[in-house]
Amino acid sequence: MVDEVLGSRPDSRVQASPPTDGTTRGIAAPQGFSVRYSPAGLAGHWHDVAFLADGRVGVLVGRCADGEADGETASRFRSAARSVLLATADPVRTLDGVTESAVSALCAVIDEHNVGYSTHGDASATVSAPEAPYFALDPTDGRLGTAELTPGATVLLCTAPVGPAANALDGSESVHPDEVADEVMTRIAGPGVAAVLYRHPPEPLTITLAAEPASLAVSRGRLRRWLASAGVDTEVGADVLLAVGEATANATEHAVLGANRDVIITVTAALSSRCLRLAVSDNGVWKSVTGLPGHRGHGIRLINALVDSAELVTTAEGTTVEMVKELRP
Amino acid sequence: MTDARFAVTAANGDQPPLVVVSGDIDLANVDEFQETMTEACNGSAALTVDLTGVNYCDSAAVRALFSLAAGTTLTMLVRPVGHIKTLLGISGLDRVATVVMRG
DSSP: OOOEEESOOSSSSOOSSOOTTOOOTTOOOOTTEEEEEOGGGOTTEEEEEEEOTTSOEEEEEEEEOSSTTHHHHHHHHHHHHHHHHHHHOOHHHHTTTOOOTTEEEEEEEEOSSEEEEEEETTOEEEEEOTTSOOEEOOOOTTSOEEEEOOTTOEEEEESSOOGGGGGGGTTOTTSOHHHHHHHHHHHOOSSOOEEEEEEOOOOOEEEEEESSTHHHHHHHHHHHHHHHHTTOOHHHHHHHHHHHHHHHHHIIIIITTTOSSOOEEEEEEEEOSSEEEEEEEESSOOOOGGGSOTHHHHHHHHHHHHSSEEEEEEETTEEEEEEEEEOOO | OOOEEEEEEOOBTTBOOEEEEEEEESTTTHHHHHHHHHHHHTTOSEEEEEEEEEEEEOHHHHHHHHHHHTTSEEEEEEOSSSHHHHHHHHHTGGGTSEEEEOO
């Protein structure tokens, strides 16, 4: 059943003390996830993000509240819970073994449309959908809770109640989840926490514009904002912006030559489980790549270097450049 | 609309003329980019172009830089991370001009 475990803290045991530099931004997390520990929350707190064999994603957050034995208790519970999660993909069974009152934990399993979860103690889950107020999920104490995830929804899983800090989620759907997570952590007061923030894939993007140079900046701005809302890593996003920009510029320059109609360019972007699918279509007339000297061949070469696959499909109706960019992991 | 700003400093002693660019460069303003560089160069044997303030540029800008590098000794200042460094590497512009990492 075990596929792979990603996004864990580098050390499989729970750290007993905060890192000396006090920063937690460098914790690796898969596409769509941001992980934060408040400096005071490093002792006895942990998280795991795991890809389950059925394609869903499991998330665990937990803490052990007091005493010198925190680190050891937390470490023992964490490894047991992770094993059950990977074996069963069941949030309730994952937390079955948690009876210590000092431990708070939450297990969530996320699929295409829902989050199923179970809680123990006062670990909290908050869901925010675009253009709707956020809401805290009820504690389940041994039962299974579920909530629907609409496109672009944000889920905040935390080792403690987040209180008014959850206000940071309202209206945040267009903000990169890394920045939302930073804002949440800035607002959380009191004892330390570990938090995992997840952004569900947003609605696919469709941009339709006239094939003219002035459209390029408009298209680029909208794609840039969509990539942020989708939680795409900044460096990956820059590659995608350039690849799509090249395809759009090529269409703007060449599709209009010899076309007997106004040429329209359509840019689409969609985030699926682990890749971005991008397409730039025009209804103009492209000459074949081999028939063109220099620049267009150069643009295509650039696109090929920036994305994982690119295909040029030409019909009598126009041309489409289809691109796929794989995402971490 | 694509927005870029160009600041030109004339040659001074041993220092070649300098063009500092910020903003975005694409098909919409690449002609202005090329004309600014050509005028700044004004027959000088060398030109420095500071691209560290550029948020976005594509192969249209690369073509303009290639064309300039054919007639003068071109030095470009770019940030050590980001897509412009990638762009220069893939296009081969870094083999006909000097690229200096800055910032």
